[in-house]
Amino acid sequence: MFPEIERLKSLKVQDVMARQVIEVSANQTMAGAARAFAKSDISSAPVIDEQGRCVGMLSAADFIKRDCPQCSEMERHELTKRGQEDDCITIEPTSDMVSSYMSTAIQSVAADESLLQAARAMSAEHIHHLPVLEDERPIGVISTMDILAALINAVEEAEAQLTPRDF
Structure with a gap:
């Protein structure tokens, strides 16, 4: 009934992924990574080794060390609510x-995987960015915003095809 739904189901990761990949090096300082994030206006990036292989992902959330020794999860949450999250930051940006x-236990997708598979993986793992890999090297990144944009486009196309008789 709605060919736009079938078109959405047939979309591949390569149809919506960002092809201009901003990568950071595993051997880079956190300060260098922060500069790359700010310069490129990104919140996540594949981490590569010396051979260009994806060995992890770095997200904006990783700039706050999760295993802060002086703060429990509840204490971190309370400090954040009070605007005192700096009390839990243990990062040394110029040396760390x-x-x-x-994150080293990364999920990734191939460019020819279905968009639906990527969305399911992101939902199951509660993540917002997936590196798109070919031979272990990043060739793109797909985000929840990319998937949302594809969904919005499909809905708008379906609405444009509706006639008064459909109601």
């Missing part, structure tokens, strides 16, 4: 390396 803060 990206490899110490990045």
Whole structure:
């Protein structure tokens, strides 16, 4: 009934992914990564090793060390609510390396995977960005915003096809 729904179901990751990948090096300082994030206006980036292989992901949330020794999860939450989250920051941006803060148990997708598979993986893992890999190297990144934009486009196309008889 709605070909736009079938079109949405047939979309591949490569149809909506960002192809201009901003990467950070595992051997880079957190200060260098922060500069790359700010310069490129990104909130997540694949982390690569010396051979260009994706070895992790770094997100804006990783700039606050999760295993802060002096704060429990509840204390961190309370400090954040009071605007005192700096009390839990243990990062030394000029000396700490990206490899110490990045997520290493990363999910990734291939460019030819379905958009629906990527969305399911992101939902199941509660993540907002997936690196798109080919031979272990990042060739793109897909975000929840990319998926949302594709969904909005499909709904708008479906609405444009409706006639008064459909109501």
